[in-house]
Structures are given as structure tokens and as C-alpha cells.
Amino acid sequence: MADRRLGPLRGAGANRRPRIGLTPPHPVCSGTGETRGKIRLDKPSDDELVAAVASGDEAACRALMDRHLTRMLALARRMLGNHADAEEVAQEVFLRVWTHAERWEPGKAQFGTWLHRVATNLCLDRLRRRRGTEDIDAIPEPASGEPGPDRQLEQRELAARVEAALQSLPERQRAAIVLSHYQGLGNIEAADILGISVEAVESLLSRARRQLRVALATEKDELLRSREISA
Amino acid sequence: MQNEMTLERLREIVEAYGASPARWPHAERSAAEALASSSPEAQALLAEAVRFDALLDMAPAEAPSAALTERLIAARPRAATPLVPMRRETAKGFLRGLFEAVWPYGSAAFPAGTLAAALVMGVALGSASDISLSVTGNTATASAETGEGMIALAMADQAWPEEWMQ
Numbered sequence: 001m002a003d004r005r006l007g008p009l010r011g012a013g014a015n016r017r018p019r020i021g022l023t024p025p026h027p028v029c030s031g032t033g034e035t036r037g038k039i040r041l042d043k044p045s046d047d048e049l050v051a052a053v054a055s056g057d058e059a060a061c062r063a064l065m066d067r068h069l070t071r072m073l074a075l076a077r078r079m080l081g082n083h084a085d086a087e088e089v090a091q092e093v094f095l096r097v098w099t100h101a102e103r104w105e106p107g108k109a110q111f112g113t114w115l116h117r118v119a120t121n122l123c124l125d126r127l128r129r130r131r132g133t134e135d136i137d138a139i140p141e142p143a144s145g146e147p148g149p150d151r152q153l154e155q156r157e158l159a160a161r162v163e164a165a166l167q168s169l170p171e172r173q174r175a176a177i178v179l180s181h182y183q184g185l186g187n188i189e190a191a192d193i194l195g196i197s198v199e200a201v202e203s204l205l206s207r208a209r210r211q212l213r214v215a216l217a218t219e220k221d222e223l224l225r226s227r228e229i230s231a
Numbered sequence: 232m233q234n235e236m237t238l239e240r241l242r243e244i245v246e247a248y249g250a251s252p253a254r255w256p257h258a259e260r261s262a263a264e265a266l267a268s269s270s271p272e273a274q275a276l277l278a279e280a281v282r283f284d285a286l287l288d289m290a291p292a293e294a295p296s297a298a299l300t301e302r303l304i305a306a307r308p309r310a311a312t313p314l315v316p317m318r319r320e321t322a323k324g325f326l327r328g329l330f331e332a333v334w335p336y337g338s339a340a341f342p343a344g345t346l347a348a349a350l351v352m353g354v355a356l357g358s359a360s361d362i363s364l365s366v367t368g369n370t371a372t373a374s375a376e377t378g379e380g381m382i383a384l385a386m387a388d389q390a391w392p393e394e395w396m397q
Contacts (some may be wrong), residue, residue: 056310065295065303074292086292087299094303101308155289162290181249181287187256198256205247209283216286 047106054101065094068112071183072119078178079123081167089122116183117193120175127171165215169208176204177212236262241273249287250280 044052044063052060072093076086096118104111166174172194179190180201191198241263248254252264267273 054308056308058304058307061304061307065300069295069300069303073295077292078290083293087296090295091299091303095306098303098306098308158286159289159291162286166290177287180254181284182290184254186254187248202243202247202256206243209246209249212287213283 045106046111047104050097050101050104050111051106053098054104061098064097068115069094072115075116075119075178075183076123078163078166078182079120079174080126081163085126089119089126092122093119113189113192116179116185116189120179120193124171124175162216165212168215169211173204173208173211176201177208180205236266238266238270238272241266241270242276245276245280249284250277251284 044060046064046067049060049064049067053064069090073086073090076089076093077083080086080089093115097115166177169177175194176190179185179193180187185193187198187201191201194201196204236259240259244255244259244263248256252260252267255263267277
């Protein structure tokens with residue numbers, strides 16, 4: 001299993017003066033992959049941004065948020081089922097980025113993978129705490145009423161039902177499908193984040209999709225019909 | 232690998248990962264794509280998976296609120312900005328400056344003893360409260376307006392994040 005540690009504590013880094021885009025990127029790591037081995041004055045790597053964050057660079061903080069906050073929020077939304085809880089988790093994720101920025105060692109871990117691991121574990125932790133305070137087997141009541149002529153209303157109702165179906169999944173299946181389908185991560189990265197084998201990821205995904213198909217059997221037809229109408 | 236891809240395995244892949252080859256296991260991707268493009272049954276399987284993926288994509292996700300962004304910016308790490316340059320000669324000069332602020336009459340006239348010490352200490356403490364000698368270095372800080380909760384959260388986790396990497 002990949003080493004999850006960020007590496008040994010570094011010094012306060014008072015002598016480190018990261019300059020966004022001007023520091024040669026580490027040959028192994030890069031925020032996006034395409035910057036490897038190249039100095040990009042216009043697009044710093046995640047590692048460069050994190051180093052600049054550690055030294056209090058507000059522009060680097062905003063850049064890192066522009067790059068990752070929406071995705072982390074989306075991950076949390078699909079895991080937790082509501083925007084308010086998702087924002088709380090996204091906030092916690094970035095507070096941890098701020099706290100750990102000076103200890104971040106380029107090359108020890110991929111920043112994006114670390115971020116996903118943080119967000120996923122915060123969500124799973126929150127879901128476990130929810131257990132016992134509500135009946136998680138009860139599918140949340142979706143928007144009621146027959147789909148009317150209002151196309152936007154139809155779409156919103158469909159969206160709510162998909163969200164409800166996601167919320168009905170067991171936590172690990174939900175995490176697997178969020179990482180794989182919604183976040184677009186490969187099976188190896190998803191396995192690393194969840195701390196399981198790729199075979200286990202595939203098993204979780206198969207079960208998740210099977211359960212979602214059952215939950216959304218009628219919705220599939222509705223979507224197909226609404227697309228045929230609008231075509 | 233090309234020869235080993237079967238319709239059954241392609242079905243397993245699609246049922247787990249969906250219709251997009253970008254999400255399929257990397258090692259099997261090209262073989263799976265080759266079969267998908269050559270087999271009518273595979274194409275039907277994929278067509279259905281495309282529709283299901285589209286349905287899944289309807290799960291809502293909103294943009295971050297401006298309030299969230301601003302809270303995070305307010306809590307960002309601050310660089311250490313000492314008011315006094317970290318050089319010994321100047322540190323001495325700083326203390327001398329404090330001394331002279333307390334007792335401008337010259338050192339020869341300076342009263343000895345605890346009263347003198349108290350005078351200097353009082354001025355030093357009074358001045359220090361206005362001087363942002365940053366002892367926290369690059370530790371994340373939170374400005375007062377973001378609330379106790381955020382401050383506690385930002386400062387609490389000085390240990391490795393492994394405690395929640397379960």
C-alpha cells in the first residue's frame with residue numbers, strides 16, 4: 001500500500017522562499033502531470049502552490065482553492081447529500097491544507113490524492129457519526145408529485161431522486177462510486193484512497209451500480225423520455 | 232492482453248466503471264475498447280451504460296459559496312513578519328531604544344534596583360503588545376471574526392493527519 005505519511009516534519013521553512021512558477025518542479029510530482037520536467041511560469045504545480053501557501057501567499061491560497069475547492073465540495077455533496085454539510089467538510093479539508101502546508105514534501109505524495117483521501121475520510125467519519133441518529137436504510141423522500149410540464153422542475157426532481165438513490169447506498173459503495181464515477185479517479189488511485197485492493201474497489205462499484213439501477217429504474221425511463229422530447 | 236478480453240469481462244468492466252473508457256482499468260483499457268468497437272453486443276451494452284451514466288451525472292453539486300471562500304482566505308497561513316529584524320546588533324539597539332524611552336536621562340542617572348527593573352519591564356510589555364513578533368511562524372492562524380470553532384480547528388491538528396486515515 002502506498003505510504004500515506006506526509007514524511008518527517010520539516011523545519012519551519014523560514015529560509016524557504018517559494019516563488020510561484022519560478023522554482024523548478026520536482027521531477028516526480030506535479031499537480032497536473034503535464035508540468036513534469038518543465039518550468040511553467042503560467043501554471044504552477046500543486047506542490048509549488050502549497051509551498052507558497054505555507055509562506056502566507058494569498059494568491060497561492062486562492063489559486064489552490066480555484067483548482068480544488070469545487071471538486072472537494074462536489075465529492076462531499078455526493079457523499080453527504082446536502083450542500084451545508086458539504087461546505088463544512090470542504091472547509092475542514094482546506095483548513096487542513098493550511099495547517100499542513102509547511103510540512104508538505106513534494107514527491108512524497110500526490111497532493112490531489114491526499115486531498116481526496118482527506119475529504120473522503122472526513123465524509124465517512126461524518127456518516128458514521130450520523131448512524132444511530134437516523135435510519136440510514138430509509139431512502140430520503142424525493143421530490144413528490146407527478147412530473148409536470150415544467151422541464152426545469154422535472155430535471156430538479158430527477159436530480160433529487162438521483163441524490164436520494166446515492167444516499168441510500170452503504171457508505172463504502174457510495175465512496176467508491178463518488179471517487180470513480182464523479183471524481184473520475186482511476187481504480188488504483190481509488191483503492192489507495194480507500195485503503196483497499198483494486199479488486200475490492202471493482203466489487204464495491206459493481207454493487208453500487210446494481211443498487212442504483214434498482215433504485216432508479218423508473219427514473220431511467222423518465223430521463224430517456226425527457227431527452228427524446230427535447231431532441 | 233488483446234486476445235484475453237472477453238465480452239463477459241467487458242460487461243464486468245462496464246457494470247463497475249461505467250461507459251467511459253477513461254475510467255476503465257488502465258491495463259485493460261485498449262483491449263476493452265477494441266472489443267467494444269467490434270462487437271454489436273458490446274456496443275449495445277455500452278449504449279445502455281451511457282444512458283445510465285448520464286442519469287448518475289444529474290446528481291446535484293453546487294458551487295462553493297462566497298462566504299466559504301472568504302472564511303478560508305481569512306484563515307489562511309500568515310507569513311512570520313517580525314517588526315524587528317532578526318539581527319543581534321539591532322536587537323541590542325531595540326532594547327536600548329526601549330531603555331531610552333523609559334529613561335531618557337542617560338544611563339549614569341538610571342536608578343538601580345527593582346523599581347528600575349519594573350519600569351523597563353512595564354514599558355517592554357506594553358510595547359510588545361503592539362509588536363507582532365510572530366512566534367507562531369507559519370502556523371495557520373484565524374482572525375477573530377472567523378470564530379472560535381475555526382480557530383480551534385485550525386490549531387488543533389498539529390499532528391499527522393493519519394488519525395482520520397482509517
